[in-house]
Amino acid sequence: xxxxxxxxxxxxxxxxxxxxxxxxxxxxxxxxxxxxxxxxxxxxxxxxxxxxxxxxxxxxxxxxxxxxxxxxxxxxxxxxxxxxxxxxxxxxxxxxxxxxxxxxxxxxxxxxxxxxxxxxxxxxxxxxxxxxxxxxxxxxxxxxxxxxxxxxxxxxxxxxxxxxxxxxxxxxxxxxxxxxxxxxxxxxxxxxxxxxxxxxxxxxxxxxxxxxxxxxxxxxxxxxxxxxxxxxxxxxxxxxxxxxxxxxxxxxxxxxxxxxxxxxxxxxxxxxxxxxxxxxxxxxxxxxxxxxxxxxxxxxxxxxxxxxxxxxxxxxxxxxxxxxxxxxxxxxxxxxxxxxxxxxxxxxxxxxxxxxxxxxxxxxxxxxxxxxxxxxxxxxxxxxxxxxxxxxxxxxxxxxxxxxxxxxxxxxxxxxxxxxxxxxxxxxxxxxxxxxxxxxxxxxxxxxxxxxxxxxxxxxxxxxxxxxxxxxxxxxxxxxxxxxxxxxxxxxxxxxxxxxxxxxxxxxxxxxxxxxxxxxxxxxxxxxxxxxxxxxxxxxxxxxxxxxx
Ligand code: G1P
Ligand code: ZN
Numbered sequence: 001x002x003x004x005x006x007x008x009x010x011x012x013x014x015x016x017x018x019x020x021x022x023x024x025x026x027x028x029x030x031x032x033x034x035x036x037x038x039x040x041x042x043x044x045x046x047x048x049x050x051x052x053x054x055x056x057x058x059x060x061x062x063x064x065x066x067x068x069x070x071x072x073x074x075x076x077x078x079x080x081x082x083x084x085x086x087x088x089x090x091x092x093x094x095x096x097x098x099x100x101x102x103x104x105x106x107x108x109x110x111x112x113x114x115x116x117x118x119x120x121x122x123x124x125x126x127x128x129x130x131x132x133x134x135x136x137x138x139x140x141x142x143x144x145x146x147x148x149x150x151x152x153x154x155x156x157x158x159x160x161x162x163x164x165x166x167x168x169x170x171x172x173x174x175x176x177x178x179x180x181x182x183x184x185x186x187x188x189x190x191x192x193x194x195x196x197x198x199x200x201x202x203x204x205x206x207x208x209x210x211x212x213x214x215x216x217x218x219x220x221x222x223x224x225x226x227x228x229x230x231x232x233x234x235x236x237x238x239x240x241x242x243x244x245x246x247x248x249x250x251x252x253x254x255x256x257x258x259x260x261x262x263x264x265x266x267x268x269x270x271x272x273x274x275x276x277x278x279x280x281x282x283x284x285x286x287x288x289x290x291x292x293x294x295x296x297x298x299x300x301x302x303x304x305x306x307x308x309x310x311x312x313x314x315x316x317x318x319x320x321x322x323x324x325x326x327x328x329x330x331x332x333x334x335x336x337x338x339x340x341x342x343x344x345x346x347x348x349x350x351x352x353x354x355x356x357x358x359x360x361x362x363x364x365x366x367x368x369x370x371x372x373x374x375x376x377x378x379x380x381x382x383x384x385x386x387x388x389x390x391x392x393x394x395x396x397x398x399x400x401x402x403x404x405x406x407x408x409x410x411x412x413x414x415x416x417x418x419x420x421x422x423x424x425x426x427x428x429x430x431x432x433x434x435x436x437x438x439x440x441x442x443x444x445x446x447x448x449x450x451x452x453x454x455x456x457x458x459x460x461x462x463x464x465x466x467x468x469x470x471x472x473x474x475x476x477x478x479x480x481x482x483x484x485x486x487x488x489x490x491x492x493x494x495x496x497x498x499x500x501x502x503x504x505x506x507x508x509x510x511x512x513x514x515x516x517x518x519x520x521x522x523x524x525x526x527x528x529x530x531x532x533x534x535x536x537x538x539x540x541x542x543x544x545x546x547x548x549x
Pocket of ligand 2: 288289
């Protein structure tokens, strides 16, 4: 039911509000257009109504974002639309802040109908940079594609939205106010998340690590994890003040690209290679769902990080003491976790790129720990990936095993072999050319098996298709895979989150028993021969990738 006092405001549809891999992401100025946010949010509510929730008067909505430019203003707009649409309760994080994993935790813990997150994740922030909006459903995870496609359909025909008039809410002070039929509560964005973490981890045990002199540098990249890391790692675990660097959330992330990889967190990488380097380096992205783990002079590849967490979790982290129901990775992610799972007889699932595919497995109790090569790791405690959780998992393992990061990583390679892995991104490509290249290659995939590539023989080539084992839904065209007889893999797919032109992501993996070879040398033949198949020089006019991770 629409609240009696709410106004019905005429609007015109936009044609470009189709959510991608992780919500609607665009240049900030696009969001600043008249009624752009209003239309999208009303389309979400209209979709909810169409899918059976007619009346919001007993429902709770959670609202927050990563603090980037336009976060605060957008929150005031959405509060009015949510109240106009008659939500009984609207929770908003203090300061308009809620990390992506904390949003998932709040929705689940408080049985909310869903949440609206304002973030463009690891993309830069500012009026000339990126903004984003995403709807998370009742299980705490991103809305599935069937739902986001309906939002898109609604957004293309919308002609009105509902809004309740009231003065801007003071979002910097915790407390509740009633407007119309809604109660708006400004909540502590840390509380639910910390409560979930304290049930998984034994903070007391972990604090002994710091008492023994362990040194960590946590780079929040001026994103949202600063407030979470200071509270948990510095205050609760007793790491020394200053462990969290770049911990204050800035609207433009200090002009940085808040993406925790070796390119964008180069400062941290440098710190970890100095002679006085701490024992561990960690970084998270703007909205807190991604993470990077570093040892002294050692980059832990996300696929290895996932596999190592899965390898030690049941013995080192109390929350997983009962063992893992299953593990999962996205298709391009290295196969390191597959080998860990195989050894312990744990089911291992391979899903398309994007966190939403893990949600179904988790809701069905099939998967405990999962991750992606794109610096995303997480578990079934929520339905988003979780950067701070990954850092805490490493700390718990380090505390229990009393070994260094290097010893853990090398021990893993020794026991399971090493996946030499790299991702090359070609950004800002002309969309048509990129799509044509993929279409042409797709058309000839079936003729590839048997041919020689990089000194090996192609044994399989396809465009990855996934049938969800829980609901049977089929996702096709999820990435070109070329697999060689020695297990090497070349994967190419177009990004679903880029905001300018097209981005081609190429993934290379080679598995060897030895762990000490230079990665460039190991992957060079795969990289060179794939450039031809994907016509990277000839059609896409690129000599070098934009970013290598
Ligand atoms: C990228 C990553 C993917 C991740 C997504 C959201 O998507 O590759 O693993 O889930 O961001 O963080 P892509 O741009 O490749 O579609
Ligand atoms: Zn993110």
